[in-house]
Amino acid sequence: MxxxxxxxxxxxxxxxxxxxxxxxxxxxxxxxxxxxxxxxxxxxxxxxxxxxxxxxxxxxxxxxxxxxxxxxxxxxxxxxxxxxxxxxxxxxxxxxxxxxxxxxxxxxxxxxxxxxxxxxxxxxxxxxxALGMPGFTAWVGLNIHGRPKEGETIVVSAATGAVGSMVCQLAKRKGLRVVGVAGGAEKCAYAVETLGCDACVDHLDPDLKKNLAAACPNGVDIYFENVAGATLAAVMPLMNFFSRIPLCGMISQYNAMTGGGEGPDRSAALWRAILVNRIAVRGFIVFDHAEKQGEFLKEVAPLVASGEIKxxxxxxxxxxxxxxxxxxxxxxxxxxxxxxxxx
Amino acid sequence: MxxxxxxxxxxxxxxxxxxxxxxxxxxxxxxxxxxxxxxxxxxxxxxxxxxxxxxxxxxxxxxxxxxxxxxxxxxxxxxxxxxxxxxxxxxxxxxxxxxxxxxxxxxxxxxxxxxxxxxxxxxxxxxxxALGMPGFTAWVGLNIHGRPKEGETIVVSAATGAVGSMVCQLAKRKGLRVVGVAGGAEKCAYAVETLGCDACVDHLDPDLKKNLAAACPNGVDIYFENVAGATLAAVMPLMNFFSRIPLCGMISQYNAMTGGGEGPDRSAALWRAILVNRIAVRGFIVFDHAEKQGEFLKEVAPLVASGEIKxxxxxxxxxxxxxxxxxxxxxxxxxxxxxxxxx
CATH class of the missing domain: 3.90.180.10 (Medium-chain alcohol dehydrogenases, catalytic domain)
Structure with a gap:
């Protein structure tokens, strides 16, 4: 070396x-x-x-x-x-x-x-x-921009990822119905069995839309957005009035960004769903909320150390x-x- | 009869x-x-x-x-x-x-x-x-969802319409730089001369993007969205960090909604702009804010009666x-x- x-x-x-x-x-x-x-x-x-x-x-x-x-x-x-x-x-x-x-x-x-x-x-x-940028991102997006209320339904994309896995567990602790979206049966099983999701839907399944709708019988109050693309398209028709979308990432589109987006143009349908459902969409970056880091660590570090958060x-x-x-x-x-x- | x-x-x-x-x-x-x-x-x-x-x-x-x-x-x-x-x-x-x-x-x-x-x-x-649903819509969208601060720049689409004309005048009274977007020279002249806009850009002009950028030298802090389509595409690259989009309507797309949207797909670019600029987008309907109607009328009715608001x-x-x-x-x-x- x-x-x-x-x-x-x-x-x-x-x-x-x-x-x-x-x-x-x-x-x-x-x-x-x-x-x-x-x-x-x-x-x-x-x-x-x-x-x-x-x-x-x-x-x-x-x-x-x-x-x-x-x-x-x-x-x-x-x-x-x-x-x-x-x-x-x-x-x-x-x-x-x-x-x-x-x-x-x-x-x-x-x-x-x-x-x-x-x-x-x-x-x-x-x-x-879990106790660094991704965990703090999960905490900020859920609490500040998601404004969760007990009994609501949250859909978490990239549910087993660094951010998503923390969102799922933090949301579950607040009494929400938590529906993960992840790629493949193994990740979905982990989301339910280990992270405590009430359900997890495989985004690789061609029946994504139908399966997600079935997992959200009361619609969706918070969509924690990490991926965009097909998952976003499946979630939007389920969004409830006055729902929130903390927009944290869009990993399915990052490579496409430097190319061009193939049609049809979904932007008008997206805009219309935000309008008629009075959705609050908020792009956010964790660095904007540095003043909350102490509060985050005080709440979450003990839960990670004790194993209550996986x-x-x-x-x-x-x-x-x-x-x-x-x-x-x-x-x-x-x-x-x-x-x-x-x- | x-x-x-x-x-x-x-x-x-x-x-x-x-x-x-x-x-x-x-x-x-x-x-x-x-x-x-x-x-x-x-x-x-x-x-x-x-x-x-x-x-x-x-x-x-x-x-x-x-x-x-x-x-x-x-x-x-x-x-x-x-x-x-x-x-x-x-x-x-x-x-x-x-x-x-x-x-x-x-x-x-x-x-x-x-x-x-x-x-x-x-x-x-x-x-x-002006004193009914459209005027109240303007007031709610500007004040509750736009959160205007003196010195900021607001772009108002459909600037001479029932809602837009009220947004322009209310925003000007709050000390914002107000840039209208309207269709044709006559409406643009009216926006500047009568409504008090600092500038107005014609959305029928093929140079819409360039003209809008020139009218917003400090970027855009609030985009009051009534139209979507080409105007939205021209505004998004100008949006500042932490800017707000009260999403009130999308008249350019209402007829298209029942058909299909032709490509390219602009939704990923729209989503990315919201993410990286940490934009707050909020669909809203005036009926959700009925409790504010008294406050609106108290402020605006005297201004309309006196002719201060046209x-x-x-x-x-x-x-x-x-x-x-x-x-x-x-x-x-x-x-x-x-x-x-x-x-």
Missing amino acids: PVNQEILLKAYPVGTPTVDTFSIREAATPALPAGGVVLKLLWLSVDPYMRGRMSDAKSYAAPFKPGEPVYSGGVAEVIESDNPKLPVGALVMGMMNWARVQAHSGADLTVLDPAQGWGTKLSPSLALG TRETVSEGLEKAPEAFLSLLKGTNFGKAIVKVA | PVNQEILLKAYPVGTPTVDTFSIREAATPALPAGGVVLKLLWLSVDPYMRGRMSDAKSYAAPFKPGEPVYSGGVAEVIESDNPKLPVGALVMGMMNWARVQAHSGADLTVLDPAQGWGTKLSPSLALG TRETVSEGLEKAPEAFLSLLKGTNFGKAIVKVA
């Missing part, structure tokens, strides 16, 4: 990215920056929103730069430090380059304090999943596997939070 | 309705119902939402029944009464059949009290426009002209509130 390695984005992919979208190269071991740290990467997160950074279309996050390292959420160990708040040996979480060893300014790094159970009751990888990860081993882990995520072949174990 | 006449919906139109969608027939003069009234119709409202009632697709309002009279908002004089709250001679507003003389239960009729200026400072037809009507004379008035409305050939003067 070379001293250091990093993974670059070669160019913006058109349509579906492939392993050739990325390249790996050897790199020098970085020097300690003044006031900063050198990090040894332990865990990397791959997340659907990263597809949006592989394009220069206007989005909420700056695009990756072709020829430069890809970055995402990571957990690392501080191995050199010029910052007393980030001492050597500390476990930290934040945005990190896809590089085994890297210099970091220290800005926006969070120390995972062992006193809070990190490294013992809580695997550091949870800081990238978590599941698909772990890929080795930095060089990060591109494949990301590509699997877009295909939906992961199960639970997709994580790369680097060291 | 026969003793009585009424206008029926013959059948649900597919695509664009025509005069043959309707028929007129002679009818008997109705008897006074116990506890109710007999009304002599004076004014009728034709409104875009009525297209939605000419179909049995799920909507917020019950569909018209083929072979039965069309109904809409109207103003009438009570000519017989078995209800002391609705005495003979009273001017009343409510939902009424398209019939010269009709029996009415009296439910949901509002008396237009001369002491409030009705019939003197305020034409009764205003109860169907109103404009396209008046068709005669009950038999009601179908044509409605068809003109769908084509956009009316100017301001479309009204039928029956007697």
